[in-house]
Amino acid sequence: MAARNKARKRAFQILFESDQRGSSVQTVLADWIRHARTDDRQPPVSEYTMQLVEGYAQHIDRIDELIGTYAVGWTLDRMPVVDRNILRLGAYELVWEDATPDAVVIDEAVQLAKEFSTDDSPAFVNGLLGRIKELKPSLRRDQERQA
Secondary structure, eight states: OOHHHHHHHHHHHHHHHHHHHTOOHHHHHHHHHHHHHHOTTSOOOOHHHHHHHHHHHHTHHHHHHHHHHHSTTOOTTTSOHHHHHHHHHHHHHHHHOOSSOHHHHHHHHHHHHHHHSOTTHHHHHHHHHHHHHHHHHHHHHHHHHHO
């Protein structure tokens, strides 16, 4: 498995655990790092995983607003927890990370949905992230105005 793919999967798992525990993503990330340092069986948390989780943490409210706005027929609270966190990670990476091509971000999110969620989830994730990708230029302009 490619390093970035593995890092993305771990970032998703941290977001998922945070959502399930009702803890901040920073707390869960710190737990994962601490466990990796104290237990040889735990793989280290990569720089890219930390970058994704910390970047998401900086934009939590805006990301949830985007997902809630463009998820037709779904509120964030009604979404399956797996889908919600795959979308959070994908939306962050699409809008705020330029290192990975948009098509790769969406494909990786769809793969996570195939692996961890329902049969309907890959199409849902693909459609919603595709919509956010289309809106990316205007979202970036809005972001620059607010900065």
